[in-house]
Structures are given as C-alpha cells and as structure tokens.
Amino acid sequence: MEFWFTEHHTPGVNFSIKVDRQLFSAQSEIQRIDIFESKDFGRFLAMDGNMMLTEKDEFIYHEMIVHVPMAVHPNVKKVLVIGAGDGGVIRELARYETIEHIDMVEQDELVVEVCKKYLPVTACCLDDKRVEIIYQDELKFVRNCHNEYDLIIVDSTDPFGPAEGLFTKEFYGSCEKALKEDGIMVNQHESAFYNDDAIMMQRIHKRIVESFPISKVYQAHIPTYHSGYWLFGFASKKYHPIKDFSSTRWNARGLHTKYYNTQLHVGAFALPNYIEELLRDVE
Amino acid sequence: MEFWFTEHHTPGVNFSIKVDRQLFSAQSEIQRIDIFESKDFGRFLAMDGNMMLTEKDEFIYHEMIVHVPMAVHPNVKKVLVIGAGDGGVIRELARYETIEHIDMVEQDELVVEVCKKYLPVTACCLDDKRVEIIYQDELKFVRNCHNEYDLIIVDSTDPFGPAEGLFTKEFYGSCEKALKEDGIMVNQHESAFYNDDAIMMQRIHKRIVESFPISKVYQAHIPTYHSGYWLFGFASKKYHPIKDFSSTRWNARGLHTKYYNTQLHVGAFALPNYIEELLRDVE
Structure with a gap:
C-alpha cells in the first residue's frame, strides 16, 4: 500500500x-x-x-521561537502565548524557572485536546501550574491587555484562514500595548523563498516595523516547512536581539537544547542578501 | 496535463x-x-x-562553496575544481581577478556540453581564458599533483555511483598533498537531517578530519536538496575559517552576491547542536 x-x-x-x-x-x-x-x-x-x-523536527521551531527572546530579555516573568495549542512553545518556556505566569490564548479547544492525546512529547507541559489556557479569540483578548507582559510569542498558523487576524496591523499594535516598556514580541514570520511566500512575508514585516521601534528577522532550517527555510520576527521596545543578548547569562541556566545555542543565536540573525533585500524593500 | x-x-x-x-x-x-x-x-x-x-536556487550552493574559502585565503592564484561540469563554481571563481589559473577536472564531457547549451547562466564562464578543462578520472588526476594549488573545490555528485571515489580517505589524502602548505579544500558535505544522510555525512567528515589539521563544517539553506539544509566541509592546512577570515578584505573586492555576505560567513559556521553532536562523534 x-x-x-x-x-x-x-x-x-x-x-x-x-x-x-x-x-x-x-x-x-x-x-x-x-x-x-x-x-x-x-x-x-x-x-x-x-x-x-x-515529532522529528518540531524541536527546531519551538527552540528558536522561545530561546532567542529568552536569551535577550534579562527578566521575563509574565508571558503571553498566542495560538500554540500543540504545547511546544509552552514546553520550552516551562524550562525557565524564573517565569512566573504564562497566559496561552487559543481559539480551538479541540487542538489542545488532540495534541494532549496524540502528541504527548510536545504537549507535555500544558498542565504546568504556571500556565493558564484561555479559549478565546486571540485578537479580542489582546485588545484588552495593557502594559502587562514581558514577552509575547505569536505561534500562529499561516496568514490565511482562521489566523488571518493575527497578521494585521491592529493585532501587532495591540501586542505592542500589551507589552511592558521593555517587552519583546516574537512571531513566526513565514518563509520567503517562493515568490508568493516572499510577498506575504514582506506584508507581515512591514506591519511589524510600523508597530515597534526595533524589528529584526532571524532564520532556522525547518525541513517540513516551505523550502525548508523559516523566518521569525523579533520585535522589541527596548532590547536589541544581539547587542542586549548575553550568552553567559543564558549558558549559566544550563538548559540542554538540540538546535539552539548561543553562537547560533548570533548566526540566526545573519541573513542571506536576498532576504535582506526583501526586508529593506518594506522597512 | x-x-x-x-x-x-x-x-x-x-x-x-x-x-x-x-x-x-x-x-x-x-x-x-x-x-x-x-x-x-x-x-x-x-x-x-x-x-x-x-536555475532558481543554484546561486546559494555556488556562492557558498566559493566565497567562503575565498574570503579566508588571502592570496588564491591557482585553483583545482573537481567535478562542477555545470560551470557554477567556475562562474563564481571567475569573478576574482586575482585568480590566475583554474584546472577543472570532470569525468563526463557530456555534462559540460549539455550545461553550456541548456544552462547558459550557470555555464557562462567555462570558456574563461584562465580555465583549463581536463576530462579525466578525478582520482587519477589528483594522485599526481603535489604542492600545487591554493584552493581545491570538490563539487561532486552524491557519494554513491560515479562519484564514490571522491569520498574516500585516499582522495582526501591526495587533495591534501596537491595543496600548497597554506592550501584550503572545500567540499560539498551532504545533508544530515535524515538518518541515512547523517551516517553518510559522518563517514565523510571522519575521513577529512583524518587528512587535515583544520576541518570545520558550515551550512546553507538549499531548498531543492535533502531537507533543504546542506553542509559544506572546510579543510585546511593553515587558515582557520573564522580567525583568518577578513570581512574588510572581502568587502573591498566589491562583489555583489545574492546569498553570501561576511556576517553570514561567520553565522554559517554556527551549527545547530544536533549537527555539532554528529560531528563530535567522529572527530
């Protein structure tokens, strides 16, 4: 068969x-x-x-969307996670003892149920005591938050269908307001190799640039995503992803990772020229 | 249809x-x-x-296999290219006016003919005056070279079938002898995401490590290759790919590239932990 x-x-x-x-x-x-x-x-x-x-390559995405901002912000206590019903982002965040509270807002309760049952390695920490899962429209939730979070992780699906609202200027503006004055937002920034993907990525990037004073992009190789090459957005009110990043501080935490390390942190922001040009076009 | x-x-x-x-x-x-x-x-x-x-993604492979060693070695005059009948490596090398002579050894004359006819953008510089194409078994050719080249680029097909001999300890040993005392060899080091590919990559790496005092690995995203993630080997008698690399010197050449840049040069050597572990296992 x-x-x-x-x-x-x-x-x-x-x-x-x-x-x-x-x-x-x-x-x-x-x-x-x-x-x-x-x-x-x-x-x-x-x-x-x-x-x-x-199960084979999710570690790349989840490590890169979590450990990069966690190695930059010196004092993350309260986190908002958007989407992420599979639990992978929560699993990586839960490894930081210094995090006190995580709000996770997910539209679809069934995703969480199914992942708990079928993807236990990814969903293992959804019952962590610090995690509060809120089943609600993410856009509505964020609209009502002000000066509350140190870190927001936007782990959305693609920018069409149910997650469309999570790629709007209004949403990024709400995230900016929901963050404290030194807060960081990280989002999955899509791929940029195929032409249609590149146009989509530029649209996302433009909106984030308009909402945050610091807006950088970093990369990872994720074999099952379009072209095997994925981008993440690092948007911030105060911290620069390289200048304010401390490898000593992160390494002192003693976390074992399969993809992320502090040399790769810097390397991930060194983008190919063709990506830099796409970004500059909308900056 | x-x-x-x-x-x-x-x-x-x-x-x-x-x-x-x-x-x-x-x-x-x-x-x-x-x-x-x-x-x-x-x-x-x-x-x-x-x-x-x-045609869409060959620039990544060819820029990364050529510009990385060219940004490290301060004075490349004579180059040996193994395989590379499509002409992509020659095209990138031909941009360096300081290169005086390139020997290209290719087993299959038909590859060169076909690429000249159907892939003119890649094959454009095969008629450069500095290029001598030698149609011969690569292994036999290299066996007779001593202390001759500043740079050897091994642009082989995969390590099974016609190119099998280009992944042997004997071949790497011959390359080491064919290089001058400060020579560099760069090779396509295969992929390492899927299990069978990883085993193959480790075998290659072990043999190169045994033949050269300095042996490092660097990466690029190449969408059409296995898992979209490709490795290159940097083997050297004297120069270290980061410590002896000069961004100022390379940038002063004023070459326009679509993938490579000098920040990315450093980032390309910052490998994910799972790759570092595969390499350490055989070092």
Whole structure:
C-alpha cells in the first residue's frame, strides 16, 4: 500500500511524507485537524491540510521561537502565548524557572485536546501550574491587555484562514500595548523563498516595523516547512536581539537544547542578501 | 496535463516539482543526464535522477562553496575544481581577478556540453581564458599533483555511483598533498537531517578530519536538496575559517552576491547542536 500525505508548497512544488496510518481526523468549529503516523517524521499534525509540526523536527521551531527572546530579555516573568495549542512553545518556556505566569490564548479547544492525546512529547507541559489556557479569540483578548507582559510569542498558523487576524496591523499594535516598556514580541514570520511566500512575508514585516521601534528577522532550517527555510520576527521596545543578548547569562541556566545555542543565536540573525533585500524593500 | 519530477529524499519523503517540458535526456558513458523546464525553479539538471541544480536556487550552493574559502585565503592564484561540469563554481571563481589559473577536472564531457547549451547562466564562464578543462578520472588526476594549488573545490555528485571515489580517505589524502602548505579544500558535505544522510555525512567528515589539521563544517539553506539544509566541509592546512577570515578584505573586492555576505560567513559556521553532536562523534 502506498499512502502519502502531500502538501503543496506552491501549485508546482509538492512535499510528501509516506504515512503509516491516520490516527485522528475531525472538523472543529474552526478548522480541520488531522494526526498522521509516519516512519520518517513520527507523528505529525496538519491543520486544514497544512503541516503544523512533526515529532522529528518540531524541536527546531519551538527552540528558536522561545530561546532567542529568552536569551535577550534579562527578566521575563509574565508571558503571553498566542495560538500554540500543540504545547511546544509552552514546553520550552516551562524550562525557565524564573517565569512566573504564562497566559496561552487559543481559539480551538479541540487542538489542545488532540495534541494532549496524540502528541504527548510536545504537549507535555500544558498542565504546568504556571500556565493558564484561555479559549478565546486571540485578537479580542489582546485588545484588552495593557502594559502587562514581558514577552509575547505569536505561534500562529499561516496568514490565511482562521489566523488571518493575527497578521494585521491592529493585532501587532495591540501586542505592542500589551507589552511592558521593555517587552519583546516574537512571531513566526513565514518563509520567503517562493515568490508568493516572499510577498506575504514582506506584508507581515512591514506591519511589524510600523508597530515597534526595533524589528529584526532571524532564520532556522525547518525541513517540513516551505523550502525548508523559516523566518521569525523579533520585535522589541527596548532590547536589541544581539547587542542586549548575553550568552553567559543564558549558558549559566544550563538548559540542554538540540538546535539552539548561543553562537547560533548570533548566526540566526545573519541573513542571506536576498532576504535582506526583501526586508529593506518594506522597512 | 500533470507532469512531475519527483526525487526521493528518503524512501518515505518525496520532493516534487511540476515540469513544463523535458528539454534533454541522454545516457552518457557515466550517467543519465536530464534537463527539465519548470515554472517554480526554471530549468533544472538531474543526474541519475538526483537533483543537481535549478536555475532558481543554484546561486546559494555556488556562492557558498566559493566565497567562503575565498574570503579566508588571502592570496588564491591557482585553483583545482573537481567535478562542477555545470560551470557554477567556475562562474563564481571567475569573478576574482586575482585568480590566475583554474584546472577543472570532470569525468563526463557530456555534462559540460549539455550545461553550456541548456544552462547558459550557470555555464557562462567555462570558456574563461584562465580555465583549463581536463576530462579525466578525478582520482587519477589528483594522485599526481603535489604542492600545487591554493584552493581545491570538490563539487561532486552524491557519494554513491560515479562519484564514490571522491569520498574516500585516499582522495582526501591526495587533495591534501596537491595543496600548497597554506592550501584550503572545500567540499560539498551532504545533508544530515535524515538518518541515512547523517551516517553518510559522518563517514565523510571522519575521513577529512583524518587528512587535515583544520576541518570545520558550515551550512546553507538549499531548498531543492535533502531537507533543504546542506553542509559544506572546510579543510585546511593553515587558515582557520573564522580567525583568518577578513570581512574588510572581502568587502573591498566589491562583489555583489545574492546569498553570501561576511556576517553570514561567520553565522554559517554556527551549527545547530544536533549537527555539532554528529560531528563530535567522529572527530
């Protein structure tokens, strides 16, 4: 039997994973949710047919979206996580004993339920005592926050469908207000290799640049995402991602990571010229 | 009509590009050679069914395999290029006026012919006056070279089939002897994300480490190669890729590049922990 999951990275580029079994499939009020089992990537989660995470490479995304800002901000106590129902961001945050409280706002309760059941390695820390899960529209939630968080992590799905509102100027403006005066927002900034992706990424970047005084972009290799190359946005009111980053402070925490390290932290902000040009076009 | 080229990155992972037309197909004495035309990647070259290069992303590979060593060695005059029949490495080398002579040793004359005809942007400089193309078995050629080159670039196909000999300890030893006392060898070091690829990469790395006093690895995102993540080996008798690298000297050359820059040079050597561990295992 040949049983394949295929994602169209463009109408003319497919990435396919041979599937052993489909473990779960349902339509929530918000989106279609599927869990598959495969030899090469272990279990993986797709939402509306788009690859969200695989057991084999999710460490890259989750380490990079969490440890980069955590190595810059010297004193993160209160965090807001947007989306992230799979629990990967929470798992990495939970390793910091100095974090006191995490609000996680997720639209879709079923995502959390399904991930707890089928992706326990990713969802392991969703019951951490410091975590409060709020099932609500993220945009509405953030609109009512003021000067409250040290760090906001926007772990959204793609900028079409249910998460569209999380890529608007209004949303980034609300995040800026929700942060304390030295707060940092990190977001998944999409890919930029294929032309349509690059246009989308530029649109996101422009809006963040308009909302924050410091707005930089960093990169990681994530094999299951478009072109295997993914960007993250680092937006900040005060801290610069390199000048205010302390490798000594982060290394003293003694966290073991599989992707992130403090040399790579600096390297991640050294972007190829073609990406720098795309960013400059909208800055 | 649906017309797709598919490469198996593992038996359970496929990468597929929608093809407009097949422009060329032949079996040389050494390998099967195909040229396709596609919307997303322009023209692309496959050898024995393996993706070699596409017009859209070849700049990444060729810039990274050439400009990294050229920014480290202060005085490259004579270069040996192994393989590279598509001409991409020669194109990037030809931009350095200070290079006096390039020997290019390629097994398969048909590759050069086909690339000149179908991939003119890549093959543009194969007729440069400083370039001598030698159609010969690369292993035999290098065996007879002593203390001759400042730089050797090993732009081979994968370590099975026709290029197998270019991944042996004997070959790396011959390259070491063919280099002057301050010479550098750079090679394509394969990918390391999928398990079988990682084992292969470790085998290559072990052999290079045994042949050179300085042996480092650097990375680039190449969308059409396995997992979109590719490694290069930097092996050297004297120069360290970071300590002996001069950004001022390279930037003074005024070369315009689409991927490489001198910040990225340093960042490319900042590898993820999981790669560092694979390398340490065999060092």
